[in-house]
Amino acid sequence: MKLAVYIFIMAGVTYLIRMIPFSFFRKKIKSKFFKSFLYYIPYAVLSAMTIPAIFHSTGNIITAVAGTIIAVILAYMNLPLIVVALSATAAAYITGLFI
Numbered sequence: 001m002k003l004a005v006y007i008f009i010m011a012g013v014t015y016l017i018r019m020i021p022f023s024f025f026r027k028k029i030k031s032k033f034f035k036s037f038l039y040y041i042p043y044a045v046l047s048a049m050t051i052p053a054i055f056h057s058t059g060n061i062i063t064a065v066a067g068t069i070i071a072v073i074l075a076y077m078n079l080p081l082i083v084v085a086l087s088a089t090a091a092a093y094i095t096g097l098f099i
Contacts, residue, residue, distance in 0.1 A: 058092055062099055067092030 029035055055064045071088035 058096065060096060060099060063092040063096045066095040 029038070054068055055061060058064045058067070067088040070091040071084050074084045074087055
């Protein structure tokens with residue numbers, strides 16, 4: 001019974017989070033400032049969630065930094081995501097072997 005209550009509460013919260021913007025913004029947004037602000041929110045949220053996880057994932061800041069540097073360089077070179085992820089993982093692992 002508790003589980004059903006929890007599921008209904010989560011469903012309600014999820015519904016409210018998705019419904020509230022639609023009820024407040026019925027008209028098309030014309031403000032350039034507000035449009036640009038909303039454009040960058042997904043990137044900011046993704047960064048805020050990902051960056052701390054990156055530096056705590058290996059348990060060693062040096063291996064995390066090595067993997068991050070490799071990932072940033074390869075991503076800047078527009079390589080596929082799988083190449084970036086595998087290379088960053090390999091860099092963190094190899095760095096960990098020498099520390």
